[in-house]
Amino acid sequence: MVGNDIVDIAKAKKESNWQRPRFLDKLFTSKEQQIIHRSDNPFIMVWRLWSMKEAAYKLYTQINPSRFYNPKRFECEIKEKGSVVNFKNFKCYVETKITSDFIMSEASLKPSKLKSEVIQLKSRNIKSSSLFLKEKLTNSILENFGIEKDKLTLKKDNYGIPIVEFNTNKLYVSLTHHGNYGAFVIA
Amino acid sequence: MTNDDLIAKLKTIVAPYIQDEEAFKNLSEDTDFVSDLKINSANLVDIILDIEDEFDIRLENEDMEKMLDVKSAMEIVNTKLSA
Numbered sequence: 339m340v341g342n343d344i345v346d347i348a349k350a351k352k353e354s355n356w357q358r359p360r361f362l363d364k365l366f367t368s369k370e371q372q373i374i375h376r377s378d379n380p381f382i383m384v385w386r387l388w389s390m391k392e393a394a395y396k397l398y399t400q401i402n403p404s405r406f407y408n409p410k411r412f413e414c415e416i417k418e419k420g421s422v423v424n425f426k427n428f429k430c431y432v433e434t435k436i437t438s439d440f441i442m443s444e445a446s447l448k449p450s451k452l453k454s455e456v457i458q459l460k461s462r463n464i465k466s467s468s469l470f471l472k473e474k475l476t477n478s479i480l481e482n483f484g485i486e487k488d489k490l491t492l493k494k495d496n497y498g499i500p501i502v503e504f505n506t507n508k509l510y511v512s513l514t515h516h517g518n519y520g521a522f523v524i525a
Numbered sequence: 526m527t528n529d530d531l532i533a534k535l536k537t538i539v540a541p542y543i544q545d546e547e548a549f550k551n552l553s554e555d556t557d558f559v560s561d562l563k564i565n566s567a568n569l570v571d572i573i574l575d576i577e578d579e580f581d582i583r584l585e586n587e588d589m590e591k592m593l594d595v596k597s598a599m600e601i602v603n604t605k606l607s608a
Contacts, residue, residue, distance in 0.1 A: 411586070
């Protein structure tokens with residue numbers, strides 16, 4: 339079980355304004371807002387926390403199939419080793435990678451190293467980006483498991499949660515894309 | 526406000542954030558913000574803030590939970606406006 343989320347820094351800068359009134363209060367707890375305001379780079383901290391919440395949400399809904407929008411309740415604790423996100427009784431561990439171009443978080447039930455593969459997307463079209471990313475994921479599974487292409491299916495359930503099936507096996511995966519960047523991970 | 530008026534207002538609000546023109550053209554009560562309009566989840570909060578500004582209402586966390594499609598947005602706005 340795994341969830342990931344990527345933020346294209348340039349796109350976030352252009353298309354979102356974290357300083358607009360009530361923005362922070364809608365998404366972040368008062369503790370998180372303090373962390374943001376005390377940070378050397380509040381903009382990066384906003385999107386770091388956001389990607390942690392999104393990755394945790396994806397993991398949570400993989401385990402508890404459902405769909406909702408409640409980022410504020412996914413409460414982040416940033417630690418040097420193994421940051422944590424709590425949602426009600428659910429707890430997961432999140433690792434985040436930050437470069438000058440993107441912020442990528444991956445959530446899992448046990449502390450673990452990042453496994454997501456980041457892909458640079460050339461197309462601006464969201465549909466072709468999504469297809470490209472799915473193809474990369476499929477190819478990676480075909481290589482790793484040595485199976486034939488026609489035996490493998492990647493589908494989404496009614497809640498939009500992806501799952502890979504081949505023969506009688508099921509693989510949990512997570513896909514994310516934003517702007518020029520995408521990432522996939524196989525649990 | 527009639528349902529048609531409300532849908533028209535919501536359509537104007539979501540317009541800057543949509544990434545699927547075809548689904549946007551055919552926007553109806555059944556349109557989903559994320560799976561149909563391909564709106565980025567990071568922009569859902571902007572839509573919520575825009576709705577608050579447009580209708581002069583405030584949405585609580587519980588209201589936000591369901592804000593994933595046009596129908597839910599309409600229900601929430603109607604409930605807030607009649608309160």
